[in-house]
Amino acid sequence: xxxxxxxxxxxxxxxxxxxxxxxxxxxxxxxxxxxxxxxxxxxxxxxxxxxxxxxxxxxxxxxxxxxxxxxxxxxxxxxxxxxxxxxxxxxxxxxxxxxxxxxxxxxxxxxxxxxxxxxxxxxxxxxxxxxxxxxxxxxxxxxxxxxxxxxxxxxxxxxxxxxxxxxxxxxxxxxxxxxxxxxxxxxxxxxxxxxxxxxxxxxxxxxxxxxxxxxxxxxxxxxxxxxxxxxxxxxxxxxxxxxxxxxxxxxxxxxxxxxxxxxxxxxxxxxxxxxxxxxxxxxxxxxxxxxxxxxxxxxxxxxxxxxxxxxxxxxxxxxxxxxxxxxxxxxxxxxxxxxxxxxxxxxxxxxxxxxxxxxxx
Numbered sequence: 001x002x003x004x005x006x007x008x009x010x011x012x013x014x015x016x017x018x019x020x021x022x023x024x025x026x027x028x029x030x031x032x033x034x035x036x037x038x039x040x041x042x043x044x045x046x047x048x049x050x051x052x053x054x055x056x057x058x059x060x061x062x063x064x065x066x067x068x069x070x071x072x073x074x075x076x077x078x079x080x081x082x083x084x085x086x087x088x089x090x091x092x093x094x095x096x097x098x099x100x101x102x103x104x105x106x107x108x109x110x111x112x113x114x115x116x117x118x119x120x121x122x123x124x125x126x127x128x129x130x131x132x133x134x135x136x137x138x139x140x141x142x143x144x145x146x147x148x149x150x151x152x153x154x155x156x157x158x159x160x161x162x163x164x165x166x167x168x169x170x171x172x173x174x175x176x177x178x179x180x181x182x183x184x185x186x187x188x189x190x191x192x193x194x195x196x197x198x199x200x201x202x203x204x205x206x207x208x209x210x211x212x213x214x215x216x217x218x219x220x221x222x223x224x225x226x227x228x229x230x231x232x233x234x235x236x237x238x239x240x241x242x243x244x245x246x247x248x249x250x251x252x253x254x255x256x257x258x259x260x261x262x263x264x265x266x267x268x269x270x271x272x273x274x275x276x277x278x279x280x281x282x283x284x285x286x287x288x289x290x291x292x293x294x295x296x297x298x299x300x301x302x303x304x305x306x307x308x309x310x311x312x313x314x315x316x317x318x319x320x321x322x323x324x325x326x327x328x329x330x331x332x333x334x335x336x337x338x339x340x341x342x343x344x345x346x347x348x349x350x351x352x353x354x355x356x357x358x359x360x361x
Contacts, residue, residue, distance in 0.1 A: 002032070002035070002076040003026060003033065003035070003077070004075060004078070005022065005035070005082065006068070006080065006081050007039070008082075010083075013043065013046060013047055014259050014261075015083060016038065016044045016047045017241065017259075017260035019038075020036070021148075021241065022350060023036045024063060025148055025348075025350040026354070027063050028061065029148070030351075032354070035064040035076060036063050036065050038065060038066075039067070041067065047241065051065065073091055073094075075094050075095040077101065078103065078361065079100045079103065080103050080104075081102065083106065092124075096129035100129070101132070102130065103356070104131050106133055106134065107135075107136070108135075108136040108259050108263065110138050110295065114135045114137045115139055117133060118141060118142045118143060119133065119135075119356060132356075132360070134353060143353065144349040144352045146263055147344065148348075155245075155267065155268065155269070158246060158250075159249060169250070172210075172247075174234045179205065180232065181252050181253065181326075182250065182252050182253075183200075183251055183252065184212070184251045184253075186211075186214065186256055186257055187216075187312075188257050190278055190313075190314075191275060192312060192314075192317070193217070193224075194227070195319035197227040197228060197231065199322035199326070200230060200231050201228075202230075206230060206231075207232065209231050209232065209233050210234045210247065210251065211233065212236045212238065221235070244261070248261075248264055248265055249268050249270070252270065252333070253271045253272065253273070253326075253329065255275070256273075257277070258276070259277075266343065269339075269340035269341070270336055270337075271325075271332040273308055274288070275312055284313065285314070288310065288313055295339060296335070299332075301328050304321075
């Protein structure tokens with residue numbers, strides 16, 4: 001089977017991060033012919049370091065990577081449009097003619113409506129082709145979560161090996177403090193960084209704040225370095241996806257945003273605070289609340305977790321909420337570890353996607 005995946009990089013790296021993980025998994029774990037169309041090679045090269053931005057078609061890790069297609073491109077058996085990016089008109093006409101299966105891989109959400117609308121068809125108004133909406137999610141009635149087959153095995157081996165961890169920190173140029181709480185930080189501009197620093201300065205243990213390349217945070221640190229009294233700040237270059245996974249595994253608390261880093265934080269099995277992509281009319285807070293209610297449903301400290309996430313996403317009042325969150329960090333760590341294992345018992349997104357395609361082609 002031949003799959004085409006279309007990726008339009010809107011902003012940041014979440015779109016290409018998800019698409020690249022999925023493309024690799026479909027090609028290597030499911031032995032499929034995968035062609036990934038990317039509209040911005042320069043941004044994509046941050047996630048795919050071996051990508052040659054001056055070359056058109058190229059093969060990397062068994063995935064064929066190309067710029068968005070011209071009129072003569074022959075569509076694949078299965079066409080995956082990611083995040084409603086839209087397909088080129090001429091390509092769509094040919095896909096309709098050859099009866100390709102058209103799937104829109106949408107954004108991840110824990111909202112109840114996802115269970116209802118997942119895999120539902122939407123016929124094109126003028127062409128003889130139907131789009132199928134494929135929603136990632138946390139239940140058996142959704143498209144599942146992206147997860148490589150051996151991801152948790154590799155995570156547990158890393159956490160069990162002091163040698164692997166030491167080599168990783170050395171690679172990053174970080175001298176780990178065994179007495180410090182290690183926190184990774186990745187956020188949007190609305191985040192209450194002043195509240196974060198204020199709360200961390202009052203914590204009883206020293207803090208190592210590890211910050212992958214982010215100009216927003218770097219500028220805040222440069223202008224507010226006096227706030228870092230109890231905090232050792234470790235600013236890192238842009239990390240590969242594999243190294244970012246290891247960073248999440250190695251830290252005691254992870255601040256993540258958007259979709260790709262959010263999913264990876266879940267698989268890390270460590271406490272995390274998620275900042276959803278900001279939307280109008282505070283729609284992102286509805287999405288956030290739905291996730292907290294589902295993921296932390298059985299956690300006795302759910303209200304405390306909700307307050308920390310809500311204030312971080314809202315951009316104010318985070319300091320006191322984080323102080324309360326840190327008091328239960330050990331219990332939250334045990335709960336997140338348990339949740340990652342439970343979710344890993346479900347079928348992963350790529351496997352569900354292939355099964356859906358096989359049933360509809």
